[in-house]
Amino acid sequence: MNWCGYIPESLNEGSGLRAVVFISGCRHACPGCFNPASWSFRAGELFTLEQQQSVIREAAANALLDGLTLCGGDPFFSAADCIPFVQTYRAACPTHTVWAYTGFTFGELICDPSMLELARLCNVIIDGPFVAEERDVSLPFRGSRNQRLVDVRKSLEAGHVIDWQPAYL
Numbered sequence: 001m002n003w004c005g006y007i008p009e010s011l012n013e014g015s016g017l018r019a020v021v022f023i024s025g026c027r028h029a030c031p032g033c034f035n036p037a038s039w040s041f042r043a044g045e046l047f048t049l050e051q052q053q054s055v056i057r058e059a060a061a062n063a064l065l066d067g068l069t070l071c072g073g074d075p076f077f078s079a080a081d082c083i084p085f086v087q088t089y090r091a092a093c094p095t096h097t098v099w100a101y102t103g104f105t106f107g108e109l110i111c112d113p114s115m116l117e118l119a120r121l122c123n124v125i126i127d128g129p130f131v132a133e134e135r136d137v138s139l140p141f142r143g144s145r146n147q148r149l150v151d152v153r154k155s156l157e158a159g160h161v162i163d164w165q166p167a168y169l
Helices: 049-061 075-092 113-120 152-158
Strands: 002-010 018-023 067-072 097-101 124-127 148-151
Touching: 002 049, 018 049, 018 075, 049 075, 067 075, 075 097, 075 113, 113 152, 148 152
Parallel strands: 018 067, 067 097, 097 124
Antiparallel strands: 002 018, 124 148
8 A cells, every 4th residue: 555645733634633644546536636646556655564653653642633534545445455554543542533535435335344344443434526516615624515524433333324523512
């Protein structure tokens, strides 16, 4: 698996202060995508175990950090490779949340065993392709109106998508 970017602290890709890892590779090719350079699975460089451990150590040492966000590309195209990284992150940072962006719908994710396993490791998934005609910059944490903030645990328990709600509402 390659990665094509890393932001140690961001307020844009999820609730609170987040470390953001951009996983290379996406076949959705959404017109108007903000990061088409990430579509190639060869973009960036190999996300080595050493680099993964460095990201995790840095996150664990940052008392202000609320969690990790997987962006891309689309991390769910590399679900099997992302799973061990996220499992290790969760073990090292048990109070942090994990968010992920995907062009797949939640229903599509739960039909694939690897994608479902990665989804189960996430607290929130922003699902659905970016649709330029539905672009809305006023929406928190997403680019188009069709995309949803999915509360993964509640959705799996309910058997249908439950929207994530911030704790302060």
